[in-house]
Amino acid sequence: EKIKLYIELPYDLAIPLLDIYLDKTFLEKDTCTRMFIAALFTIAKTWKQPKCPSTDDWIRKMWYIYTMEYYSAIKKDKIMSFAAT
Template sequence: MCTPMFIAALFIIARTWKQPRCPSTDEWIRKQWYIYTMEYYSAIKKNTFESVLMRWMKLEPIIESEVSQKEKHQ
């Protein structure tokens, strides 16, 4: 049931575990975006789109806040 996309995600996650530093805001946003994108596509396959959509709607203001904070500090 594993697809190449999920296998690639595992390799990316394993690479980040080896890094003993805190990720930058950009990296954090990219990782969150990737995780929720994977959840979105897996939910479409399982027809559970509504639960992922609700979770995404909760995350969206957090990401927007992080982006605006980063822009203020530049």
């Protein structure tokens, strides 16, 4: 049985995504820019829906974007460090 999680959050869930970057990497600007764009697209999709998604759906979407961008940045950082040596 699926349990719905109802939480009222006092802030926009896209805001934490705007502060993602890895320490000592050359990809900070690119990663933050892509995260900001991804957050905007997610918010825009929500506006076009006839009803607002549930909080757990929203968290799941934002967490997926966060995770994919984080691991993408790590992968690119490893490629860049390999290319520099």
